[in-house]
Structures are given as C-alpha cells and as structure tokens.
Amino acid sequence: SYEREVLTWDLFGRASRELALQVVDSGWLPDVVVAVARGGLVPGGSLAYALGSKGVGTLNVEFYTDIGRTLDDPRVLPPLMDVDDLGGKRVLVVDDVADSGRTLRLVLDMLTGHGADVRSAVLYTKPRSIVKPEYSWRDTDLWITFPWSALPPVTEDRTVF
Ligand code: 5GP
Numbered sequence: 367s368y369e370r371e372v373l374t375w376d377l378f379g380r381a382s383r384e385l386a387l388q389v390v391d392s393g394w395l396p397d398v399v400v401a402v403a404r405g406g407l408v409p410g411g412s413l414a415y416a417l418g419s420k421g422v423g424t425l426n427v428e429f430y431t432d433i434g435r436t437l438d439d440p441r442v443l444p445p446l447m448d449v450d451d452l453g454g455k456r457v458l459v460v461d462d463v464a465d466s467g468r469t470l471r472l473v474l475d476m477l478t479g480h481g482a483d484v485r486s487a488v489l490y491t492k493p494r495s496i497v498k499p500e501y502s503w504r505d506t507d508l509w510i511t512f513p514w515s516a517l518p519p520v521t522e523d524r525t526v527f
Contacts, residue, residue, distance in 0.1 A: 371508040373489065378513055381489055381503045382409060386416030388501045389458065394485065395419075396458035400447075402427055402473055405462035408514050409489055413460050421455075423447040425476075427469050433509060440469045442476070453481035462512055464488045464502070467495035 373381070389395070398421035401410025407424065414422050425447060429440035457477055464470050470486055474497065477484045487501035490510055520526055 369508055371490070371506045371510045372516075373510060373512050375513040378408075378412070378489075382412035383416055385409075385487055385489070385501055385503050386413055388503075389413075389417060389487065392500070394456065394500075396485075397421055397455040398423060398452060398457050400425055400452075400457055400459050400473070400477070402459060402461040402469060405512070405515075406460045406488075408512075409462055409487075410460035413458070413487060417458075419458075425449075425473055427473060429469050436466075440472050442472070449477060449480045449482075452477055455482050457482040457484045458501075459484060459486045461486070461488050463490040463492065463510055464495040464497050464499055465492045467497035470495075470497040470499065 395417065396419055399410055399414040399419050401407045401422065401424045403424045403426040410422065426443040427440050428443050429436050431437065459470065459473050459477065461470055474484050474486060486497065486499040488499045489503045491499060491502040491505050493505065493507050
C-alpha cells in the first residue's frame with residue numbers, strides 16, 4: 367500500500383482559516399467564491415465563511431474516476447452556473463488540490479475568458495501542477511485522503527463509519 371497524506375476534519379478547520387488569512391494578507395478580496403465541485407465544495411464554503419464572502423457559485427468538473435485514473439480531459443458538467451455574471455468581478459476559484467492542475471486550468475481559462483479577475487486557492491498543490499495557485503495551504507506529492515471522501519457513501523445497511 368502507498369503512503370498517503372491524510373487530512374482530518376479537525377485539521378481541515380484550521381487549514382481553511384489559514385488559507386483565508388493568506389487571502390486577507392494579499393489585500394485582494396473576492397466578490398465571488400467559485401467552488402469546483404465536488405472536491406472544492408467543502409473548502410469553498412468554508413473559505414467563503416472565513417472571508418465573509420456572501421457571493422458563492424459552483425462549477426462541476428469531472429476528471430478523476432478513481433485513484434490515479436482520469437478521463438482523457440477534464441470536462442464541465444451540468445448544471446452550469448451563469449458565468450456571464452462574473453465579468454469585471456474578483457473571483458476566487460477554490461478546489462481541494464491542484465494535482466495535474468488541468469481542472470483548475472480549465473476553470474481559470476473559462477472565467478478569465480468571461481472577463482473576470484480570477485485567482486485560485488487550494489488546500490494542496492502537487493509539484494507537477496501546471497497551475498500554481500496564488501493561495502495554497504500545503505505541498506505534497508502523495509495521494510491525499512480528504513475527510514469528505516474518506517468513506518464510501520452511506521447505504522441502508524446502517525454502517526455509517
Ligand atoms: P487535477 O485536475 O489537478 O489533476 O485534479 C482534479 C481533481 O482530482 C481534484 O480536484 C481532486 O478532486 C481529484 N484529485 C486529484 N488528486 C487527488 C488526491 O491526491 N486525492 C484525492 N482524494 N483527490 C484528488
């Protein structure tokens with residue numbers, strides 16, 4: 367078995383506050399937080415609260431099918447938020463990790479193309495990423511276990527842990 371980087375719920379709470387502090391310290395405050403679903407949903411919500419940012423949106427991108435297994439290209443899935451609203455706005459794109467960076471690349475290019483002033487924030491950045499997010503909590507080259515996807519979905523057999 368491979369060594370993993372394990373993020374607990376506790377540590378995630380601290381990570382999102384520390385990531386918010388990086389954003390505040392940079393003096394660039396977003397008008398809108400866009401979470402990249404699903405991995406960026408929980409970090410995006412947490413960061414939006416920590417920044418006092420009420421404008422939130424999501425973009426649903428599919429790339430990984432399993433550990434280390436990807437589709438040929440990341441793709442945006444429905445439902446699609448109205449990205450035309452973002453012109454001239456400061457938009458903070460939030461994801462769990464920049465691994466290959468291809469998911470973030472797709473989203474950043476899409477929003478920049480609609481005239482937004484875009485930056486990105488992630489919990490983890492891997493060394494091979496083609497995008498270096500402005501805000502990143504930690505670097506790792508390990509496969510990361512996130513608290514929200516550490517367990518299989520709940521089923522009616524009632525084994526919740
Ligand atoms: P990328 O496009 O940067 O290669 O990664 C896209 C998505 O794949 C990430 O947002 C994340 O949901 C998933 N992913 C990539 N690396 C990891 C990892 O180490 N652990 C987990 N749990 N998901 C990952």
